[in-house]
C-alpha cells in the first residue's frame with residue numbers, strides 16, 4: 042500500500058511537471074530575490090498566482106491569509122513564507138472530505154462535458170479502474186450527437202472489458218440510458234457509467250436532456266446511488282472554470298474530473314475550481330493510458346506542486 046502510494050505520488054509529480062515549473066520557478070526566484078516582505082513582494086506573488094491560473098478570488102484569499110500569518114508569526118524573511126504559502130493554498134482548497142461512495146455500491150454515474158475535454162478517455166479509465174477492482178461495469182453511450190464518440194467509447198469499453206450499450210446517431214439519449222439501466226439490472230452491474238452530452242451553447246436543451254435522463258434513472262433504477270461528474274480540460278485554464286460554472290447551473294454536479302493535467306502549465310486552475318465553486322475535484326487525468334486517472338487529494342496535489350525533486354522517493358507524509 043505504501044509502495045502504491047509512493048508510485049502514485051511520483052506519477053503525480055511527473056504529470057505536473059509543466060504546472061510545477063510554471064508556478065514554482067517563479068516563486069523560488071521571488072523567495073530568494075526579495076530581502077524583505079513588503080508590498081512589492083506581495084504584488085509579485087499575486088502576479089505569479091494569477092499567471093499560474095489560481096484565479097483572482099482564490100489568489101486574494103490566499104494572499105489575505107498569508108499576510109495574516111506573516112503578521113501573527115512576525116515573519117521577516119521572504120524565504121520563511123514558502124511553507125506558509127503552501128499551508129494557505131491547502132487551506133483554500135479545503136472543502137471537507139471527498140466521497141467516492143459510488144465506487145462501492147450499485148450506482149449510476151452521469152458524465153458530462155463538452156467535446157474534446159477527455160470525456161470518453163475518462164470513462165474508459167474509470168471503467169478500467171473499477172474492473173481492476175473486480176466490479177461489473179456497464180457503459181452507456183448516451184451522447185448520441187456524434188456517432189464517432191460512441192465508437193471510441195466502445196473501444197474503451199472493450200479494452201476495459203465492460204459491457205457497452207449504444208444508440209443510433211441522433212437517437213434519444215434517455216432511451217439509451219433506459220436500455221443501459223435494463224442491461225445493468227440484468228447483469229447485476231455495480232456501476233453504470235453514462236456518457237452524456239455537453240452542448241453548452243444550448244443550455245436549455247442540455248438541461249432538458251439531463252432532466253429526461255434523470256427521470257428515467259429515478260423511475261427505473263431508484264435504488265442506485267447517483268453521481269454526476271463534469272469533465273474539464275485542465276489545459277484550458279480559466280475557460281474550464283467558466284464551463285464548470287455553467288454546468289453547475291444546468292445540473293446537480295457532485296464532482297469534477299480535470300483532464301490533461303500532464304500536458305499543461307495551467308494546473309493551478311484546480312485551486313480556483315475547488316475553492317471558487319466548492320465542488321470537489323474527484324479525479325485528475327495525468328496521461329492518456331488506462332491507469333492515468335488518479336483520485337484527487339488537494340494536500341498531495343499541493344505537495345506535488347511544490348516538491349523540489351524530479352523523482353521523489355519519499356511519500357508526502
Ligand SMILES: Nc1nc2c(ncn2[C@@H]2O[C@H](COP(=O)(O)OP(=O)(O)OP(=O)(O)O)[C@@H](O)[C@H]2O)c(=O)[nH]1
Pocket residue numbers: 154155156157158159160161162163189190193300301302303304325326327328329333
Ligand atoms: N495528455 C493527456 N491527454 C488526455 C487526457 N485525457 C484525455 N486526453 C486526450 O484528449 C483527447 C480527447 O479525449 P476524448 O476522450 O476523445 O475527449 P471527449 O471529451 O470524449 O471528446 P469527444 O469524443 O469529441 O466528445 C484524446 O486524444 C485523449 O487521448 C489526459 O489526462 N492527459
